[in-house]
Amino acid sequence: MNNGRNRRARAVTGLAAAAMLSVSMVSGATARDNAPDTSESPAQEAPLHMLVSLGEQQIQVYRGTELIETSPISSGKRGHSTPTGVFSILEKKRKHFSNLYDDAPMPFMQRLTWSGVALHVGKLPGYPASHGCIRLPRPFAKSLYSMTERGMHVVVTNDVAKPVAVRHTVLPQPYLPETTVASLSSETIAADPALRGAIQETPLQASVSAVLPENPHFDRPLRMIITPQAAPNKIMVLQRLLNQLGYxxxxxxxxxxxxxxxxxxxxxxxxxxxxxGMITNTVEARLYAEAGYEKPQNATLRVRRKFRDIYSAPVTIKDLDREIGTHVFTAQDFKQGDKAVDWIAVSAEGERGGAPMDVLDRVEMPEKVALELSKMLTPGTSLTITDRSFKRNTGLGTDFVVITR
Incomplete structure (x- = not known):
């Protein structure tokens, strides 16, 4: 992480260099081109992420909130429309051929779903014309390929979306152990003649810096998601509690x-x-308290690293009967030992569910869960909050995939 600025400079230089790379250099590396690209570069200053607007037929590439590249695209035509939602790059291949459409060439392919949606070089007639993929012009696709890595977010929307800076207590911050302070009290000084002569008024204090635990996965961004869960049957829960209490x-x-x-x-x-004889909120609260239980949370937080589940915990979303929408929050770059990290937000469904800050205000996270997240937090980590299902397209070899249409 100490070389963040140098890596950023090399990445920007690589964008221009890749655009001038000759076709002969690419075609001369056949074996390498056919092999899947599984490299994972370290987290960079201000994570790279892409926003695709189907309505504008445009892709925008951001580092944090800074727009660095824009390009026209051609998305899926009628009957083969490109899905909107939150995706990650699952696979990269410089030279790839379609498994579905007569071995059609798909240079600089970056896969978004295992069902066939990808970014790749293709013809751009000025309107949606693909079978669901997102076609890019060759120079842009080639340059982009050199900058991306597996696991990087791609958000596809109908209208143009823009990242905004956000700060909120729900968004995890880096874990820093409390500093312990060793001191000599006035009683200790008074009881020792030697100390009385050396120290008269001001107690001696020595700060002992707490040791920051090493995070072996610091260069691997986490993918987190909060989704509502089906509420338990209230009557069944109360019947169980009444029976446990002897009623x-x-x-x-x-x-x-x-x-x-x-x-x-x-x-x-x-x-x-x-x-x-009726169930009331007061009866429910009293029964939970007497049985020693907290009232159950109504949502679940899940965490993945390198496309695998590593953690889950219950959380609460207030006013669950209201829409939530789909919002992606991404942590910016920070070093181990930093006290804070900035976050950005992208709303993947426009105004549905309200502004990102409004949605964060509705999330209640237990203190223990917040502490665990702060210990795991890494640069580029993202948190998606949505009332859409992620299960259909999420599995081994994916991040949390949320389809919004």
Whole structure:
């Protein structure tokens, strides 16, 4: 990470150099061209990410919030439309041929889904004309290929989206252990004649810097996602709690029958609550507290590293009946030992769900979970918050893929 500026300079220089690279140099490396590219370069200052607008037929390349490249594209035609959503580069090949369409050449292919959507060189007639892929002009595709790496985000939207800088307590910050301070109290000094002569008024203090734990995965960005989960059946949960506390609520079947209502009435009488036999918020809160449980969270946080699950935890989203949309938050570059990191946000569905800050305001993260995330945090880490499903297109060899259309 100490060479971040040099790597950034080399990456910018590489963009121009790749554009002038001759075709003969590329074609002369046949074996290398046919082999999948699995390299993973270290995190760079201000992570690179791409935003594709189908409506404008345009791709924009950003480092953080800085627009560095723009190019026209040709996306999927009617009947083969390019899906919108949040993707990552899954595979890179300099020379590739389509498995679906008569071995059609797809130079400088960067795969977004295993079902056939990719970035690659192709004809640009000025309108959507592909079978779902995102075609790029050759010089741009070649230059872009030299700058990207597997796992890099690509957000595809209908309208133009732009990254904005954000700060919020929900977004993880680097973990820094508390500094311990060793001091000599006035009582200790008074009890020792030698200390009384040497130290009269000001206690001696020595700061002992806490050792920062080494993160062996510091150059590997995390991919995190928060999605709502199906709410548990409230009646079944309360039946289970009543039975655990000795109130016979009958079978845990989710039906508030005679035995369940009688058990609630008996509980209300003992708790000095109005005896109604009905489930109320007060009854629910009291039962959870007496059973020693917290009220269950209604969303799940999942974390992947290098396309594999490594962590999950329950969190809460307030006002779950309101739309959330799909929002991607990305941590910028930082070094081990830094106290803070800046984040950027991209809304993948326009105004659906509100602004990114509004969505962050609705997330409640347990303190323990926030601490765990801060310990794992690495440059370029992203957090997607969405009410869309990710399961259909997410599996081994992918990040969290969210299709918004």
């Amino acid at each position: 016979d609520a009958g079978p845990v079947d989710g039906v508030a029958g005679r035995k369940t209502r009688a058990a609630i009435s008996l509980y209300q009488e003992g708790a000095e609550l109005p005896i109604t």
